[in-house]
Each structure stands twice: as structure tokens, then as C-alpha cells.
Amino acid sequence: xxxxxxxxxxxxxxxxxxxxxxxxxxxxxxxxxxxxxxxxxxxxxxxxxxxxxxxxxxxxxxxxxxxxxxxxxxxxxxxxxxxxxxxxxxxxxxxxxxxxxxxxxxxxxxxxxxxxxxxxxxxxxxxxxxxxxxxxxxxxxxxxxxxxxxxxxxxxxxxxxxxxxxxxxxxxxxxxxxxxxxxxxxxxxxxxxxxxxxxxxxxxxxxxxxxxxxxxxxxxxxxxxxxxxxxxxxxxxxxxxxxxxxxxxxxxxxxxxxxxxxxxxxxxxxxxxxxxxxxxxxxxxxxxxxxxxxxxxxxxxxxxxxxxxxxxxxxxxxxxxxxxxxxxxxxxxxxxxxxxx
Amino acid sequence: xxxxxxxxxxxxxxxxxxxxxxxxxxxxxxxxxxxxxxxxxxxxxxxxxxxxxxxxxxxxxxxxxxxxxxxxxxxxxxxxxxxxxxxxxxxxxxxxxxxxxxxxxxxxxxxxxxxxxxxxxxxxxxxxxxxxxxxxxxxxxxxxxxxxxxxxxxxxxxxxxxxxxxxxxxxxxxxxxxxxxxxxxxxxxxxxxxxxxxxxxxxxxxxxxxxxxxxxxxxxxxxxxxxxxxxxxxxxxxxxxxxxxxxxxxxxxxxxxxxxxxxxxxxxxxxxxxxxxxxxxxxxxxxxxxxxxxxxxxxxxxxxxxxxxxxxxxxxxxxxxxxxxxxxxxxxxxxxxxxxxxxxxxxxxxxxxxxxxxxxxxxxxxxxxxxxxxxxxxxxxxxxxxxxxxxxxxxxxxxxxxxxxxxxxxxxxxxxxxxxxxxxxxxxxxxxxxxxxxxxxxxxxxxxxxxxxxxxxxxxxxxxxxxxxxxxxxxxxxxxxxxxxxxxxxxxxxxxxxxxxxxxxxxxxxxxxxxxxxxxxxxxxxxxxxxx
Numbered sequence: 001x002x003x004x005x006x007x008x009x010x011x012x013x014x015x016x017x018x019x020x021x022x023x024x025x026x027x028x029x030x031x032x033x034x035x036x037x038x039x040x041x042x043x044x045x046x047x048x049x050x051x052x053x054x055x056x057x058x059x060x061x062x063x064x065x066x067x068x069x070x071x072x073x074x075x076x077x078x079x080x081x082x083x084x085x086x087x088x089x090x091x092x093x094x095x096x097x098x099x100x101x102x103x104x105x106x107x108x109x110x111x112x113x114x115x116x117x118x119x120x121x122x123x124x125x126x127x128x129x130x131x132x133x134x135x136x137x138x139x140x141x142x143x144x145x146x147x148x149x150x151x152x153x154x155x156x157x158x159x160x161x162x163x164x165x166x167x168x169x170x171x172x173x174x175x176x177x178x179x180x181x182x183x184x185x186x187x188x189x190x191x192x193x194x195x196x197x198x199x200x201x202x203x204x205x206x207x208x209x210x211x212x213x214x215x216x217x218x219x220x221x222x223x224x225x226x227x228x229x230x231x232x233x234x235x236x237x238x239x240x241x242x243x244x245x246x247x248x249x250x251x252x253x254x255x256x257x258x259x260x261x262x263x264x265x266x267x268x269x270x271x272x273x274x275x276x277x278x279x280x281x282x283x284x285x286x287x288x289x290x291x292x293x294x295x296x297x298x299x300x301x302x303x304x305x306x307x308x309x310x311x312x313x314x315x316x317x318x319x320x321x322x323x324x325x326x327x328x329x330x331x332x333x334x335x336x337x338x339x340x341x
Numbered sequence: 342x343x344x345x346x347x348x349x350x351x352x353x354x355x356x357x358x359x360x361x362x363x364x365x366x367x368x369x370x371x372x373x374x375x376x377x378x379x380x381x382x383x384x385x386x387x388x389x390x391x392x393x394x395x396x397x398x399x400x401x402x403x404x405x406x407x408x409x410x411x412x413x414x415x416x417x418x419x420x421x422x423x424x425x426x427x428x429x430x431x432x433x434x435x436x437x438x439x440x441x442x443x444x445x446x447x448x449x450x451x452x453x454x455x456x457x458x459x460x461x462x463x464x465x466x467x468x469x470x471x472x473x474x475x476x477x478x479x480x481x482x483x484x485x486x487x488x489x490x491x492x493x494x495x496x497x498x499x500x501x502x503x504x505x506x507x508x509x510x511x512x513x514x515x516x517x518x519x520x521x522x523x524x525x526x527x528x529x530x531x532x533x534x535x536x537x538x539x540x541x542x543x544x545x546x547x548x549x550x551x552x553x554x555x556x557x558x559x560x561x562x563x564x565x566x567x568x569x570x571x572x573x574x575x576x577x578x579x580x581x582x583x584x585x586x587x588x589x590x591x592x593x594x595x596x597x598x599x600x601x602x603x604x605x606x607x608x609x610x611x612x613x614x615x616x617x618x619x620x621x622x623x624x625x626x627x628x629x630x631x632x633x634x635x636x637x638x639x640x641x642x643x644x645x646x647x648x649x650x651x652x653x654x655x656x657x658x659x660x661x662x663x664x665x666x667x668x669x670x671x672x673x674x675x676x677x678x679x680x681x682x683x684x685x686x687x688x689x690x691x692x693x694x695x696x697x698x699x700x701x702x703x704x705x706x707x708x709x710x711x712x713x714x715x716x717x718x719x720x721x722x723x724x725x726x727x728x729x730x731x732x733x734x735x736x737x738x739x740x741x742x743x744x745x746x747x748x749x750x751x752x753x754x755x756x757x758x759x760x761x762x763x764x765x766x767x768x769x770x771x772x773x774x775x776x777x778x779x780x781x782x783x784x785x786x787x788x789x790x791x792x793x794x795x796x797x798x799x800x801x802x803x804x805x806x807x808x809x810x811x812x813x814x815x816x817x818x819x820x821x822x823x824x825x826x827x828x829x830x831x832x833x834x835x836x837x838x839x840x841x842x843x844x845x846x847x848x849x850x851x852x853x854x855x856x857x858x859x860x861x862x863x864x865x866x867x868x869x870x871x872x873x
Contacts, residue, residue: 147410147413147414147417147428148406148410148411148414148427148428148430149414149417149418149423149424149427149428150427151427270427271417271418271423271427272353272423272476273418273419273420273423275354276353276354279356280354281354281355281356282354283354313413313417315413316409316410316413316414319407319409319410319413320407320410323407
């Protein structure tokens, strides 16, 4: 009888989480032979792996972000499709609700099931498939916002705040800092649901990924690239939404806009000082991660007796889960950014 | 309360001072009395009472939340009020309020309640509020409001509202008090300007520039300048008339209540500028002595007797009805001399004028100050022709501080900073080697490094973590700081037995092995040498 305790076949290696019998890593942060990639954010999806198991959307995102041949041995999968990784290991992907194509990696071996959530959220998001709960023996969770201070408001609430501001400050360009993958498209979709009727103006760095979403059938209404609009015509930005990457908020680029109001959309915006560090004058709390209540609730709902924690506010989640009688432990993974989003 | 909370949010998130002033003016024009007066006091920092103790909020939190999770949250957020505002667990059966009380209703209600009542009321409000409203309440209640708006900017807002010069408001400001009804009646053109001529008010003090030896020395000569010791006490302004006495700190806070012995000794009608210190039988005490009397709202008789307050007077601004500020220093000095002469020498003395002929004499005097073991910080050098103006006029007064002492100490603990630095480990505790090979902490510093160095330090700390004690992160004892400080004294409050004055990081010694940092014995010798 072989030992099938989860620790024996799922291990922490310098490259990342490693499934030994399948000889495959999950979200490895350096090039490996076989990689299971949960989603397209850069600190999870690196280039240069020989074989990549991921959703078709994630593969498309990787090809957009890197070069076409950065993902040569791609094995695009649909949600729920079972793949035999050899040596008795089966892999399938379940929606994680984080961004387009994001998946939980469900790995089964020796009658046990480990679910690696990757990054996930349970709040509403029309730009990706909603999170699906998968019962399991071991749940490997993120902990980006794992502190009781994080309780994310509904996105409608934040969009209403933005709409109010545009009404009361019609002379100011509402310059919203968003990450290019996921956040940008979610904010656009949410603004459309809030009834924002005007074209969006996009910084060039947001264009390619937005077009990728459109190619996969998502519709954000009309939008234009800022650089394609003549300087003399930029007064039309006043009282409207211009989207840019966070780094451009305080950059020289923003000086060409009429009277910009720097706004940051991120889960970190719940902490005032973070917003001020960005010199944002308005903070929209828009998170693509689970908040404190959802992290605890989800871990419980999976019925997992063991919860492994990958990255974020690890200590708090470990402490709280242990108090609920769940065996929780922190995985010392390297290579995750301190504050991804 | 909703409006006040919205106002604070708007001010907090606005960058430019001008925009902040216009937001505040809009609020002050439209909000009702006395709410707007309380809001002005909260933002201008002139509230004189706490609604509840800072510790009450913390206690309520620890009763309701797992202490470990609370500590981690506080550590992460870096600021107590915001941590509580965000993580407050609402009571099981919260009392339902039809509406949030107004700002003034809240202030009156807290002030009318006893200890237990205050506790219940705070819970009731926190339960009913959104996180930003809770933040506003906690900041208001413990007078910890910092929204990046200076007192000067607040006054400028009022000046613009009334369309008068800033000076007009400056002069009125310390003569009026929250909730400022008479001030607003005047601003609204419903009443004449408040008459403050009979009130004792604080006059903003005159400040010195640090001397630039290369440039400024050539301007200094014995016939045109006077030199005085720069004592290490606190700057005070004593304002008195026939009926009242007030002692103001440098920032204009009324600290009379902490120094009843000094207030008692004031029998004059004048405004005096001087240094407050402890003096026993003519012997000046250290800053440590003084510190025991600062911030004591009601000092005990025993403490007052043990550590009597004393003022070394260096300027006089008004005597009787005569405003002396327009006179040159040389004449004010003569007036001051005559004025101080008949006073109780135990309470008041005249700042000595130190004779000098050459710049070498000044250097020698400065060295003498350095040899007092921190009693004196250095020299003041003042132009005899200078009139007394508020602020920091050029080439009028110079300060020439003693060179700091330097020691190489080892980083032991780090804590996250506050406000903008809340995501960085930016408060550092460092120590020296004791004889038994153990490190003992000698002080804490949170400035002296660049933003770039702060990032590097933060990364280093994250990679060298050891145990954590609440918000305090212990680190591996491997990094050496060159620490600068003005003086050192023995102290029973610290485990090492010493306390540093104005410690700051002068250099980060990435290259230096921790074992080669200074010994506690080196500090002991420094203190001993000073004493003799």
C-alpha cells in the first residue's frame, strides 16, 4: 500500500507547489517541464514552461501578454474536463471567479482530492464564470485579504460613488487606475450595468487585453484609445471615465488630461493610507479576491479537513481556521508578490 | 455626524491645500451651529477635551475580537482608529437608531455621561455607523485627527471666507474658543468682530534658523549680536494680566494646569518668552526631570515639590499696556532685565548673555554647552537690532546646536509606521551589547533615512523576521545602525538603564558585522564623562 497522505504527493519546492506522481507544478514561478496555471496574472502565469495545462482563456491571455510561442506546449482545457496526467493522477479545472479564465486546479490521486484555488472571489463579476465550490480533502487557499478589516462592498456601491462624483465634478477627468487584466474589464462592465452611457477612454496599455475579452464575446460598449484622440479634443474627457494602469495615475502621461481626478480601484483601497500612498483622491474598493468572511466561509464549505495557505495575510487565516478545528498550515511559497491585484 | 464624516473623507482624500480649503469653507458656510464650530475645533486641533479615552476603544475591541486577529489587523493597518473602524464586530442585538445624532449632540451626550454611560454610548454609535463614520468618531473623540490640514491652512480658510488678511484671524484665533459661535456670527456679518482685548491670548513665537557656519558667521559680530545658552527644556510663553495667568507651549497649547507652582508665582501683567525647566535650589534639572511633569493634567503636590518648575526668561513681548515687540532686542533686553530682577529667583531667572569677541569664542562656548551632558543643546545667537516677529525671519536669530553623539547599535525590533508609512516597517528599536553578550535596547528612531532606504529596510526586515509580539516584530540581530543623538541620560524606565535624547538613524551600516557594534559600556562612559 503506497502512502497517499496529501503531503507525500503534493509538495512545496523552490519552483512552487509540486504534484510528485504527475511531475507537474502549480503556478510555478520559474520555467518547468509541466505546469498547471490557474490564471493569467503575471505572478501565476510565467512564460517558458514546456507544457501548460490551463483553461483556453488563460492560454489566450498568456499568448497576449507574452509572445505567441511563449506557450508552445499548451493543453487548453474547458471547465470540468478531466485530464489524465499519468501515474493515476487526474486533473480538472473549476471556475474560480477571479478573472476571465481563472480556475481552481482539482487534482485527484489515490482516492484523495486536493483543490488549489489559485486566486478566487465570490462577489459578482460579469466578466468571468462564477466560483464553483468543489468539496475536497485538502483546500489550498490564497489569503490576500485575510484580515477581519477586509470586507468588500458590492461593486454597484462603488460604481454609484464614481457616478455621483462625475455628476458633482463635471469639469474633472475621472482618471481610474486599474490593472490591465481583469480589473479594467470588470470596472467597464460594472459601469455599463450602472448605466454609464458614454464611450470609455483607455490608456494604450489596456487595449490588447480588452480586445482579447471582446474576441471571446464580452461587450463593453464603445471605447477609444486616449492616444488616438487629438490633444485639442481632450476636453471631452471632463466628467468622463478615463482608464489607465495604476502606474500612470501620477505619471507624466496624466498631465495631458484636463484637470484629472486620480482614482484608484483596488481591494487595497479599504485602507486609507494605501489610497494616499497612491496619491489617489478617490478610492474605489474593487477586489478580485475573496474577503475575510468569504475566505473563512469557503474553506469551511469545502469540507476539507486540511487547509493549506499559499500567499497573503497567512498568519491570520491560519489562526482563525485552527480555531474552527480545521488543520491549517502555511505553505512557504516563494515568488508571490506582496500585493498582487 | 454624516456631514462631518463626509467632510473628513473629502479632506483626507484631497491633495491640494487650496482644494482642501475650499471644501472646508463650503462646509463651514452651510453647516449649522454649533456643529460647524466643533468641526472647526476638531480640524484646527483646538478641542480641549477627549470624548472618551483612547484606551476605551481598544478595550472594547479586545473584548469583542480574538486578540491575535486584532493584533494582526492593527499591525497591518498601522493605525488604531482605522483598524477598529474597519473590523468593529457589531453587537448581537444592536440598538436601532432612527438617525445618527449630530456632531454637537454626540459631543454633549459624551460630556454629560459617566464612565459606564460613555462606554455604552460609544458601543451604540459604533454599531450604528459605517466604517468612515466610525473613523471620524474615533478620531474626533480622542483628538487624533490628522487629515493633512495645518492650523495655518484652517485659519487661511476663515480669512478667505471673511475676506480679511490672515493676520486678522491669527490675532483673533487664540482669543476665541470652540464652538466659535461669536467668530461665525462675525464671519456671517451678523455681529461685530469679537473683542478679545481683555483675554489672554497666545502670540505666535519668534523662531531661529539653524546656523550655516560658512555663510552666517561673517554676519555675526560682538557689537551686533548677543549669544545665550540654548537650554534643553520647553519653550513657553507666560501671558498674565491682573486677573489671569496662562502658560502656553510653543504650539499655543494652554499648559497652565500642568504647572500650578509656576502659575502661582506669576504676579505681573506682561507676556514673557522663555525656557521652562526644572530647577532645585538653583540647580537646573535634565529634560528627563521635566518630562515627568509634562502632560500631567493634575500633578501631585509631592511631584511639584520634588520637581519645581522654573523659567529662564529670554524675551519680553508686553509689559502692562506697552507692546514691546516693535523694539529692537537690545532695548527689550534692558526691559527684561529690569522686569526679572525683583522676581522670585527660584521661579524666574534671566537668560545669561555670554561674552564673546571672536568666532573661536563662540565655538568654545558651544563646546562648553556640549560638555553639560545634555542640559544645554547649544547656543542661540541673536541680532540685537531684531524686533520680535512671529515666524522665522532670516538672519535675526540663529541656533547653533552641539554636534550629535554617534554610536553603532544593532536593530532588534521593528514596527510598522503610521499614516502614509503604515505598510512599512519604519519604527526601529536598537540596542547595544551588554557585558554578558546580550543586546539591550537603548532607544527607538523613526527618521533619518530616505524613502529609498526605508524600502530597503522594510525588505530586509521581512526577510529577517523572528518572533512577533503584537505589532512588534523581532528581527535577527544582524543589521547595524549608526545612531545619532543629542545627549544620553540614565533612566530607570529602560532596561538598559539609559535614555537617548532625539535619537535618529544617521547611517545604515549594511557592511558592518553586528558583533562590532558598540557596547553598552561605551554609552555608560559617555554619560559618566558628561556628569563630571
